[in-house]
Amino acid sequence: MIPLKEAIAERHAKAEKMPFNQKMFKGELSPAQYANYLKTQWDIFSTLESHFTLPHPDFERSQSIQADLEELGIEPKQVLAAETYVAFLKRLSQEDANAHIYLNYLALLFGGQMMKTKVPGSGKMYAFEQVPELVASVRSIQKDSWAGQANLGLDFIVDIFEELDTLK
Numbered sequence: 763m764i765p766l767k768e769a770i771a772e773r774h775a776k777a778e779k780m781p782f783n784q785k786m787f788k789g790e791l792s793p794a795q796y797a798n799y800l801k802t803q804w805d806i807f808s809t810l811e812s813h814f815t816l817p818h819p820d821f822e823r824s825q826s827i828q829a830d831l832e833e834l835g836i837e838p839k840q841v842l843a844a845e846t847y848v849a850f851l852k853r854l855s856q857e858d859a860n861a862h863i864y865l866n867y868l869a870l871l872f873g874g875q876m877m878k879t880k881v882p883g884s885g886k887m888y889a890f891e892q893v894p895e896l897v898a899s900v901r902s903i904q905k906d907s908w909a910g911q912a913n914l915g916l917d918f919i920v921d922i923f924e925e926l927d928t929l930k
């Protein structure tokens with residue numbers, strides 16, 4: 763079987779190059795646009811955290827995302843693509859959800875660490891005390907058979923970036 767990282771490489775590159783994501787990476791998002799993004803992250807992470815078991819308790823992000831939103835003090839807009847992803851996640855088994863946990867938490871631990879200084883606010887969502895320990899907790903359960911679910915997850919993420927770009 764193809765190693766998981768290789769199996770998701772094409773869609774990872776697509777997600778990374780999405781215009782909204784590029785703007786975020788260059789520090790070009792307005793606080794209102796970033797609040798919309800944070801809300802999509804809250805939708806995803808609070809669903810994963812309330813429905814499934816995480817490989818490490820320190821992954822918990824619901825409260826830090828909530829704090830980031832409160833710091834911005836801007837009411838985020840509704841993003842239907844995030845709600846579609848959430849509805850999909852809620853119906854998964856723990857095993858299938860693990861692929862989405864891999865996808866979304868490693869995104870914060872890798873690309874996210876580069877994003878931290880570029881976004882409005884203090885970026886509590888990206889603050890982890892023990893990055894290597896958290897990465898290891900995912901690596902210890904990781905399976906190449908997660909590729910299908912992880913790629914589906916990236917398709918949802920691309921849809922979310924597309925919709926975010928249509929909001930002001």
Ligand code: HEM
Pocket residue numbers: 766767774777778783784787864865866868869872873874876916919
């Ligand atoms: C500007 C946006 C992004 C950048 C710059 C970025 C960058 C990176 C880099 C450099 C790595 C490799 C780390 C390493 O192997 O040492 C990585 C891994 C990863 N990224 Fe991203 N990324 C971005 C967006 C995303 C998004 C949107 C997702 C999914 C929600 C994602 C999910 C992942 C995953 C799951 C890995 C781990 C792959 C593995 O080693 O198994 N990334 N990212």
